[in-house]
Each structure stands twice: as structure tokens, then as C-alpha cells.
Amino acid sequence: MLFHVSDNGVWQKAIANIKNYLKDVDEGAVQIQVVANAGAVGSYYDKDLLDQMQTLSEESGVLFTACRNALQAFSLDVNLLPKFVEPVSGGITEIVNKQADGYIYIKP
Amino acid sequence: MLFHVSDNGVWQKAIANIKNYLKDVDEGAVQIQVVANAGAVGSYYDKDLLDQMQTLSEESGVLFTACRNALQAFSLDVNLLPKFVEPVSGGITEIVNKQADGYIYIKP
Amino acid sequence: MLFHVSDNGVWQKAIANIKNYLKDVDEGAVQIQVVANAGAVGSYYDKDLLDQMQTLSEESGVLFTACRNALQAFSLDVNLLPKFVEPVSGGITEIVNKQADGYIYIKP
Secondary structure (H helix, E strand, O other): OEEEEOOHHHHHHHHHHHHHHHHHOOOOOOOOEEEEOHHHHHHHHOHHHHHHHHHHHHHHOOEEEEEHHHHHHOOOOHHHOOOOEEEEOOHHHHHHHHHHOOOOEEOO | OEEEEOOHHHHHHHHHHHHHHHHHOOOOOOOOEEEEOHHHHHHHHOHHHHHHHHHHHHHHOOEEEEEHHHHHHOOOOHHHOOOOEEEEOOHHHHHHHHHHOOOOEEOO | OEEEEOOHHHHHHHHHHHHHHHHHOOOOOOOOEEEEOHHHHHHHHOHHHHHHHHHHHHHHOOEEEEEHHHHHHOOOOHHHOOOOEEEEOOHHHHHHHHHHOOOOEEOO
């Protein structure tokens, strides 16, 4: 299951989506990945939501990823990404590949 | 076919999408479901668009659903939902399940 | 691969998405289509982004399409569409059909 976040304003909604969804599924039954691209990568450098993201990563295995093209476009240092966020070479490429692998796409 | 509406501002567009699509398909040939979650559930309590939704429901069999998590988050009473709107326990869970059943996903 | 653009404000992001994606795939390896509907068709009549779109069309074979319902709703003359943009009778119908054909859906 793939959450595509391309706008900083949608993160709060995306996090609520994931929390609610996790209530409905058995632990470990589903792999959830968040692909942040475009302006949405900025929130990885902002303390506001990081605690909630980190909890989702550590306690529920949600994979948070960041598009390197977007990091570059917004002059964000990939080395300063939070430890639980994984950079991917291209956000759209990642979305295409994961959908081809059977991941369900959701745009919060 | 699944329309995911997560923002009140997109309802007008979603309704136009559905009306236009219905012109292109044979009656009864397709099952259309709208899943409203997040702030979008508010429009179910607002008279502005309800007539158009109700017509789509009654005349074309469009299924309108509302995420219970969102209703709770916005303190909206599920018992006051319009008769033609069906609550679902989780909007995202509904979207995942229906996509797994073969529904095509569209975000207006 | 299908990019659904339903808002003028998202075009810049969509174009960057496509450019970045094209860096990751072999030339001719993928068919990319953009379906513009609702207000997003307006950008086809605005010089700002047309050069970039035309380059993507001519050099990378990206197919740009415009929903006729939207053109009509915004009183835009289909005959004044740029040469590289193809009108489709319904944007949503096009998205449904192409997804049924196996196209991956992305909402920038």
C-alpha cells in the first residue's frame, strides 16, 4: 500500500489515514510505504510531525521515503534526513515500480 | 470505480466527473462508489450539493459512503447522515479493499 | 502510465514529475499519457508551460490529452488547442479505460 504525498499541507491527513488504517488490519499483515515527492519532502526537516512519523515507522513498520529529485530541487541535504526516512532516486519511479509490484495507490 | 474525495473543495469537481462519466457508459454497466474521508465528509451535512448527490444515488445507483473515523474527528453525527449515504468503518480501509476487488481508483 | 491533472496549479509539478521519471527509464520503454480535465485544461491555452509540454511531446513521446467536457465547461475552443494536444471525449472515461488497459495511475 502506497501513500503518495506531494504537498506539505496533506501530511496531517496522510498520518491520520495511516493510523486509522492500522486499526483495521492485523499487525504485520500489510506493508505500508509513504512516498514523499515535490514540496512534501520539506516536512521531513520540520519537527512538527516527525514524532508521529517516527512512531509509525518504529512501531508499525511504515516505510517513509523521500524523492532525491525533490530534495535537490528544494536544496535539502539528504544527509540531514531523519534516520527512519529512506531516500529513493525518484519518487515517481518508485511509485510506478511499487504499483507494478501490486501496491495499492492512495493519494491522501 | 472508486472516487476518493478527501477535501470539501473537490466535491463539485467529483460530481461533474461522475455526471460526465455516466454519459459515456451504458446504464447499470458500471458500479460507481464515492468514498469521502477526512474533511470531505462535511459536505454530507451541507445542503449545497446534496440534491445532486441524491439524484446520482437514486437515478444512477452511485454509492456514496462516509468514513466513520472522519465523522468522529469532525464531531458529525452518523445518525444525521442523509439516507442515501452509507457509513463505512474506515475510508482508507474501504479504498484498499475495493481496489483489491478490482475497482479503478480516481482522485478528482 | 497516466498522469491525471485536474487543477492548473499542479501542472508545474506534473511536468517535473515526468521529466524526472524520463531520466530513469530507457527511451521508448514506457508510454506516458497526461489526462487534463476540469480546470486543468486551461493551461493548454496559456503560453507559460506550453514549451515544456511540447518538448516532452516531441522529444519523449508524452501524449497530452484534454477532456472535451472540461473544454466546454470553461468555454475553450477545441480548435485552438495546441497541435500536440489530443482532445478526448471524456477525461474520466479515458482514465478508466487506460487503467483497465494496465496504465498505472498517478495524481501529481
